[in-house]
Amino acid sequence: MVTKSKTSETETKIVSSTVWSAGAGCHGGCGVNLHIKDGELVKVEGQESHPYNQGTLCPRALALPEYVHHKDRLMHPLIRRGERGTNTFEQATWEEALDLIQNRMNESRDKYGPESSIFVQGTGRDVGGWLVFLAYNFGSPNWMQALPGNSCYHPRLLSMKVAIGDFVVPDNSQCHVDRYDNSEWKLPECYMIWGQNPVATCNDGNHGHWIIECLKRGSKFIVIDPNYTWLASRAKLWLPIRPGTDGALALGMLNVIISEELYDHKFVEKWTTGFDELRERAKEYPVERVSEITWIDKDLIVEAARMYAKAKPAALQWGVPIDFAPEGFTVAQAINHLWCITGNVENPGGQIVAKPAFGVTSYPMGQDAIEAMYGPMMPKEQQAKRIGVDDFPIVRDLHWRAQPDATIDQMLSGKPYPVKSTFVAGSNFVVAAQDPYRWREAFEGMDFNVVVDLFMTPTAMAIADVVLPSSSFTERDGVRAWWSPLTAQHPALRVGECRSDAEICFELAGRFNKDFQFESLDDLYRFYLKPSGLSLEEVRERNWIMPPQGSDAMPYKRHEKGLLRPDGEPGFNTPSGKIELKSSMMENWSxxxxxxxxxPDYSPVSRPDLVEKYPLILNTGSRTIAFFHSEHRQIKSLRDMNPDPTVELNPETAKEYGIEDKDWIWIENQFGKCKMRVKLSPVHPKIVMAQHSWWFPEKVYEKDYGAYESNVNVLIPGELYSKTGFGGSQVKSLMCQISRVETE
Amino acid sequence: MASNGLWIDIEFCTGCLACEVACRYEHGFAIEEFGIKVVEQVLNGGQTFNFVPIPTDLCDLCVSRTAKGNLKPACVQHCLAQVMEYGKLTDLVKRMEEKPRSTLWSPKPRKADRKPFASAAA
Incomplete structure (x- = not known):
């Protein structure tokens, strides 16, 4: 453990650790130095020697002292004594709380079977792996992400898995300790940003500002976004897309690249299958048609396709709007094929396969990874009870998670078997899920709900019977391989009686499973580290370790070297051994x-009857630097950056509706309405761009902290998910109306 | 007379606001206080789209960090886009020549000792 004391007069202890939210609110793994004085976190600094963030930090990480020592932090376990949703929680000891959970969930397991308990995460981050572990030890096949259509990265991940056999990410030199100066790495000549704002967020293991570094070094950018973002203003091309039409744009670009013979003939011939069928499919998307669908000028589409295809190398970063598009899975497939046919796979400065460092899986994403870790602990007949298995072959064959929409249906209907208890960690679905009333109703119908969080949230307030206080990463121990380097987390302090998700899930797993095989958490970390051959002590001492070049976690050209397939043969880890532009797995699933x-189900094209009433397009969920989803509203340094629920409007649109900057407006559609404050911005004139997941921690006397008055999710129905169970739900592209709030 | 200052590349400042928070924690300022403030410019029909970090009179260039040797000012170190540099003003003028659309800050620090409207400081 890299702990050192500074000079004695300041008595500041510095603990070097690695971010793995809770606290920063991201999937990133920045190296930090935590300054501890008198047992309190007083300052956070970036570690200059850390290859991930190279000394920099975002405001959310810098403001951690406010988060860690906030007066509203949950400090003790709470047990509900009165009616649900009425704030009748009383402080309890850990023993009392854990005994109660053990008894109630065992009762439910004995009476209704282990599958009647579901384990629920939000975006996951460090929690997901622990929930799988707990669910497995409890014996339930039902672990899920609280989001319709699994529409956050999972459609993209699975579409890549199906086509390439692995997940790829843009190569920003993150696998090299010397980063941008590395001689093997190449600066992307073209960088296409598809529905993402790297300035505001570090999504999916990619630090957003790595991309900005490429911009500074001279990469030419294409930005596809209905909002004229700062990055769009620095881009060579800006494609203001009609939300939800990303699939048409990708197919249109594929058509340009193929018909103009701009694809990488050698790569396509040697490493892909199904190209001729893809060519035929793409022909159905001539640029005139695509322009009409997407609202993007046709010359601009052609220019962007040419620019991306001709650049060597070209990188592409994509965002969550792709998942939220109708049939998000297939939209992701189309974009995936752009880098495949241009040979931008496993090349320096293109897309590289992301594999956990040293083969260490700290967060198993699929059934294969779980079984490799924990063995065949769960009988096949139990896996067959996973919710969604019968309707969604991807759930059955590829993705060890209950399908969320089917789960909510089943919680409400009790069919085909009843769901009776839930264990929720790091999810605030009462504000963060679409159709929050329905989610609330489903959980209100349960016999028993546990919520684990750091702060009292509208969700915990509304549905919890027991609330367990979790800890920030500064209080946590752990190891992380997502993806490289392998890193360690070190507890720098303790706050109240808070415990980490690891500690909570480990303790409960031991209580639920009589054959539990681990003595201690360290024991479990050693088990995780086994494939690496590294000792836990060494990982802790070194803090971060980059796998050696040439190992299977490191790029490039691994498909040529036989480093991607379990059999060690060259090629990709797909049924055919090649990149499947026409997917055999999809075909098998019909x-x-x-x-x-x-x-989209609701759009001016599919529902012209609604245009008069709802003439504008509602786009929600764009990220802010100040918050991560529903988090951070109580952190003053961050809230001051963004004090009110904000909706961005084009000045022209505002003028048309008699609305001025900073006015409060109603946003309304056939499903609901909410109130937000206007910021005039260069967003597309037809689009209303509203922040998501707003609640007000300061409104302690209002029901669920005012969770419904400015929550745009009440305008979004829950049933618009994709046929595959992966993708959809239209949080980016519904129809709406706006009007000024008249003051009383 | 100031000899050191900050060079700031306006072209690539992304408006992440890390400088504001890093500065506050480094100096132990209250949450309402700023040693540097980022100003958003969306003007001229959207053509001008800049974020401009402007140090305030509380900026002392992190003298306690830089005096110890090789620590950079907190804003310079943490800046996510790495658009700030600390150094001798004479050297930083050269940076301006090399990199247009950049600015220079020459500080005149002043203690936070007079607050005629403290309650409205935010």
């Missing part, structure tokens, strides 16, 4: 094996 475009 889905269209080629990408296609579907118009």
């Amino acid at each position: 889905y269209d094996p080629l990408p296609f475009y579907t118009e």
Whole structure:
């Protein structure tokens, strides 16, 4: 453990650790130095020697002292004594709380079977792996992400898995300790940003500002976004897309690249299958048609496609709007094929396969990874009870998670078997899920709900019977391989009686499983580290370790070297050993094996009857630097950056509706309405861009902290998820109306 | 007379606000206080889209960090886009010549000792 004391007069202890939210609110793994004085976190600094963030830090990480020592932090376990939702929690000891959980969940397991308990995460971050562990030891096959359509990265991940056999990410030199100066790495000549704002967020293991470094070094950018973001202003091309039409744009670009012979002939011939079928499919998307669908000028589409295809190398970063598009899975497939046919796979400065460092899986994403870790602990007949298995072959064959929409249906209907208890960690779905009333109702119907969080949230307030106080990463121990380097977390302090998710899940797993095989958490970390051959002590001492070049976690050209397939043969880890542009797995599941475009259920095109009443397009969920989803509203340094629920409007649009900057407006559609404050910005004139997941920690006397008055999720119905169970739900592209709030 | 200052590349400041928070914690300022403040410019029909970090009179260039040797000022170190540099003003003028659309800050620090409208400081 890298702990050192500074000079004695300041008595500041510095603990070097690695971010793995809770606290910063991201999937990033920045190296930090935690300054501890008199047992308190007083300052956080970036570690200059750390290859991930190279000394820099975002404001959320810098403001951690406010978060860690906030007066509203949950400090003790709470047990509800009165009616649900009425704030009748009383402080309890850990023993009391854990005994109660053990008794109630065992009761439910004895009476209704282990599958009647579900384990629920939000975005996951460090929690997901622990929930799988707990669910497995409890014996339930039902672990899920609290989000309709699994529409956050999972459609993209699975579409890549199906086509390439692995997940790829843009190469920003993150696998090299010397980063941008590395001689093997190449600066992307073209960088295409598809529905993402790297300035505001570090999504999916990619630090957003790595991309800005490429911009500074001269990469030419294409930005696809209905909002004229700062990055769009620095881009060579800006494609203001109609939300939800990303699939058509990708197919249109594929058509340009293929018909103009701009694809990488050698790569396509040697490493892919199904190219001729893809060519035929893409022909159905001539640029005139695509322009009409997407609202993007046709010359701009052609120019962007040419620019991306001709650049060597070209990188592409994508965002969550792709998952939220109708049939998000197939939209992701179409975009995936752009880098595949241009040979931008496993090349320096293109897309590289992301594999956990040293083969260490701290967060198993699929069934294969779970079984490799924990063995066949769960009988096949139990796995067959996973919610969604019968309707969604991807849930059955590829993705060890209950399908969230089917789960909510089943919680409400009790069919085909009842769901009776839930264990929720790091999810605030009462504000963060679409159709929050329905989610609330489903959980209100349960016999028993546990919520684990750091602060009292509208969700915990509304549904919890027991609330367990979790800890920030500064209080946590752990190891992380997501993806490289391998890193360690070190507890720098303790706050109240808070315990980490690891400690909580480990303790409960031991209580639920009579054959539990681990003595201590260290024991479990050693088990995780086994494939690496590294000792836990060494990982802790070194803090971060980059795998050696040439190992299977490191790029490049691993498909040529036989480093991607379990059999050690060259090629990709797919049934055919090649990148499947026409997917054999999709075909086996009776889905269209080629990408296609579907118009959103609610749009001016599919519902012209609604245009008069709802003439504008509602786009929600764009990220801010100040918050991560529903988090951070109580952190003053951050809230001051963004004090009110904000909706961005084009000045022209505002003028048309008699609305001025900073006015409060109603946003309304056939599903609900909410109140937000206007910021005039260069967003597309037809689009209303509203922040998501707003609640007000300061409104302690209002029901669920005012969780419904400015929560745009009340305008979004829950049933718009994709046929595959992965993707959809239209949080980016519904129809709406706006009007000024008249003051009383 | 100031000899050191900050060079700031306006072209690539992304408006992440890390400088504001890093500065506050380094100096132990209250949450309402700023040693540096980022100003957003969206003007001229959207053509001008800049974030401009402007140090305030509380900026002392992190003298306690830089005096110890090789520590950079907190804003310079943490800046996510790495658009700030600390150094001798004479050297930083050269940075301006090399990199247009950049600015220079020459500080005149002043203690936070007079607050005629403290309650409205935010």
